[in-house]
Amino acid sequence: AQSVTQLDSQVPVFEEAPVELRCNYSSSVSVYLFWYVQYPNQGLQLLLKYLSGSTLVKGINGFEAEFNKSQTSFHLRKPSVHISDTAEYFCAVIFSSNTGKLIFGQGTTLQVKP
């Protein structure tokens, strides 16, 4: 079955520390990969996406993610977080056999502490 797993439900981190939010998917078909962010009481906003080409993609707000095909992973990183980064982060995948249908992971709550 095609699925998306975010390995951490909550990630607490201090301000200015680096952070990595992990995402794995289970599929042997080609994929398109996305990270979305949801600030409290708001809708989701696209952070970055991987469609093809360079496996390291840069997004908004200083975030980046790396596609690792052999490990079927797409982990999100930021070298130095701010209080304002506190939000829910969702990894999402389009599996090529199911074009257009965006499947979301369970979400990771990033809590940035002062």
Next chain:
Amino acid sequence: DTAVSQTPKYLVTQMGNDKSIKCEQNLGHDTMYWYKQDSKKFLKIMFSYNNKELIINETVPNRFSPKSPDKAHLNLHINSLELGDSAVYFCASSQDFYTGELFFGEGSRLTVL
């Protein structure tokens, strides 16, 4: 000017009632979606329309009926509301069916008592 707007933002109603949520996008996109976010923040696609044609219809109870009068609007009508329907419903749009780059509304929080 909000790109994807949903009304109402909050909806509190009794079991058995019928309710509707409206969605409008002014981005000129061809594709619109309804997603349901449960209390554990899990997001699941319900429906998708492309150029007013239904293209995704997940295993959603028949009590849920989407309607797209034109490309810019996608409404969700729910009959005979149940406690388990309590959730946040998000409307989203994308330029086409393939990009995965969705623009979301702020959500409509439905509480069924």
